[in-house]
Amino acid sequence: MAYQTVNPANNKLIKEYASHTDADVEAALKTADALYHSEWAKGSIDKRLPVLHKLADLIDSRSEELAKIASVEMGKLIEQSRAEVKLCAQIARYYADNAKQHLAPVKYPSELGEAWVEHHPIGVVMAVEPWNFPYYQLMRVLAPNLAAGNPVLAKHASIVPHCAETFAHLVREAGAPEGAWTNLFISSDQVAKIIADDRVQGAALTGSEKAGSVVAAQAAKHLKKSTLELGGNDVFVVLDDADLEKAVKIGVNARLANAGQVCTAAKRFIVHEKVAEQFLTKYTEAFKQVKIGDPLDASTTLGPLSSKDARETLTKQVNEAVKNGATLHYGGKPVAGEGSFFEPTILTHISRDNPAYFEEFFGPVAQIYVVKNDDEAVKLANDSHYGLGGAVFSKDIERAKKMASKIETGMVWINWLTDTAAELPFGGVKRSGYGRELSDLGIKEFVNQKLVVIRR
Numbered sequence: 291m292a293y294q295t296v297n298p299a300n301n302k303l304i305k306e307y308a309s310h311t312d313a314d315v316e317a318a319l320k321t322a323d324a325l326y327h328s329e330w331a332k333g334s335i336d337k338r339l340p341v342l343h344k345l346a347d348l349i350d351s352r353s354e355e356l357a358k359i360a361s362v363e364m365g366k367l368i369e370q371s372r373a374e375v376k377l378c379a380q381i382a383r384y385y386a387d388n389a390k391q392h393l394a395p396v397k398y399p400s401e402l403g404e405a406w407v408e409h410h411p412i413g414v415v416m417a418v419e420p421w422n423f424p425y426y427q428l429m430r431v432l433a434p435n436l437a438a439g440n441p442v443l444a445k446h447a448s449i450v451p452h453c454a455e456t457f458a459h460l461v462r463e464a465g466a467p468e469g470a471w472t473n474l475f476i477s478s479d480q481v482a483k484i485i486a487d488d489r490v491q492g493a494a495l496t497g498s499e500k501a502g503s504v505v506a507a508q509a510a511k512h513l514k515k516s517t518l519e520l521g522g523n524d525v526f527v528v529l530d531d532a533d534l535e536k537a538v539k540i541g542v543n544a545r546l547a548n549a550g551q552v553c554t555a556a557k558r559f560i561v562h563e564k565v566a567e568q569f570l571t572k573y574t575e576a577f578k579q580v581k582i583g584d585p586l587d588a589s590t591t592l593g594p595l596s597s598k599d600a601r602e603t604l605t606k607q608v609n610e611a612v613k614n615g616a617t618l619h620y621g622g623k624p625v626a627g628e629g630s631f632f633e634p635t636i637l638t639h640i641s642r643d644n645p646a647y648f649e650e651f652f653g654p655v656a657q658i659y660v661v662k663n664d665d666e667a668v669k670l671a672n673d674s675h676y677g678l679g680g681a682v683f684s685k686d687i688e689r690a691k692k693m694a695s696k697i698e699t700g701m702v703w704i705n706w707l708t709d710t711a712a713e714l715p716f717g718g719v720k721r722s723g724y725g726r727e728l729s730d731l732g733i734k735e736f737v738n739q740k741l742v743v744i745r746r
């Protein structure tokens with residue numbers, strides 16, 4: 291697995307990074323495990339939290355540099371890279387300010403005696419992360435586990451090594467001891483060996499079902515806990531009483547942000563028949579206004595996909611969808627010339643026997659479905675192997691809440707796109723994975739919730 295920086299806006303190779311050897315991995319494991327058995331990990335959380343405050347300040351002070359590295363390495367619009375960098379500082383600050391309370395002992399009233407649950411780190415955690423939010427995916431693991439006292443070995447996606455290395459340097463510069471966060475340019479086989487190692491107690495993966503299934507199986511084989519943040523095929527439901535202008539505006543962003551390469555992007559637009567024609571007309575008009583170009587150019591509104599491979603996959607999916615009866619309402623082709631650009635695309639009339647119906651399109655491709663009523667909307671929303679996020683647009687909040695409760699996903703946002711924030715849990719069900727990241731739920735995924743009882 292070659293770790294290299296290729297700018298997807300022009301497919302030019304910028305830098306290749308040497309992979310880490312087995313000896314490097316052993317050294318990293320030794321250092322991380324020693325740190326776990328030290329006062330730093332087992333002692334007071336008060337010693338660890340200042341690192342997160344310092345990290346947040348460092349990120350804020352370097353935001354422009356960090357944003358540019360991400361945009362050049364995976365094609366995210368520069369403004370969206372800035373937003374991701376800002377979000378990372380917020381996550382670091384959130385855990386710096388709240389982790390002590392999240393991990394404070396919790397009393398359990400019992401007739402048997404005085405009882406409480408303590409929260410202790412479990413040890414070294416292996417993190418395996420994707421390229422689409424090259425800093426956020428790392429911070430979602432680093433912040434809670436550093437606060438809790440779990441050292442982390444991190445394997446990032448092979449196309450974002452500059453982001454991976456920069457993040458690791460920032461963590462050390464913020465005062466984290468060696469071993470708290472170790473970036474490894476390693477292969478899948480080396481990941482498997484690390485997960486199998488007795489010094490590792492858990493694995494956190496964000497990425498595809500395929501990778502999740504393999505890594506979770508490796509963890510399970512060695513009786514280690516894992517968390518999985520996998521793909522999604524999230525719905526964006528527009529009911530007949532929705533604010534249509536708002537639904538269109540947010541719906542365009544929900545599909546095109548990060549060139550559609552977001553696990554919680556709106557992928558299946560389920561529109562009430564009473565407003566379907568209006569919605570499609572306005573939505574199509576908005577897609578026609580899109581400016582494809584260099585993600586570093588502030589006027590660009592749709593950047594490239596992350597790689598040539600990603601574009602090839604999406605092109606095949608769109609062609610297959612049309613071959614199986616879908617209507618190509620707008621777009622549908624890779625953009626000729628340099629870079630891995632793909633047109634903003636709208637598909638309609640996708641029948642259930644079309645492969646596209648169950649597939650995640652990791653790119654700027656919106657699928658439009660028309661329904662007669664709320665029950666049909668819920669039935670269609672839940673007719674999916676995935677269960678990550680989802681959005682419901684209606685002016686009737688009680689109606690939207692009722693639908694949100696029926697949609698089988700880990701998250702539903704009303705009158706907004708599926709978003710994320712440090713204080714809100716993030717995760718899914720079904721083939722979108724299990725476990726939660728962020729909030730008080732995320733920090734407890736890799737801690738020992740230990741019961742202590744003083745028997746009366």
Ligand SMILES: NC(=O)C1=CN([C@@H]2O[C@H](COP(=O)(O)OP(=O)(O)OC[C@H]3O[C@@H](n4cnc5c(N)ncnc54)[C@H](O)[C@@H]3O)[C@@H](O)[C@H]2O)C=CC1
Nearest residue numbers: 419420421422446447478481497498501504519520521553
């Ligand atoms: N739920 C989420 O937040 C996200 C989900 N995804 C999903 O992942 C897909 C593509 O993103 P990619 O980064 O290409 O996903 P991917 O699953 O190919 O890679 C994710 C990470 O897993 C690693 N990996 C892959 N196979 C592995 C194996 N057998 N053993 C150990 N590590 C392995 C990769 O090197 C990378 O670091 C998308 O289709 C999307 O569904 C991607 C980004 C975010």
Ligand SMILES: CCCCCC(=O)O
Nearest residue numbers: 422552553554709710
């Ligand atoms: C801003 C929403 C974050 C989505 C996380 C993901 O796609 O991995």
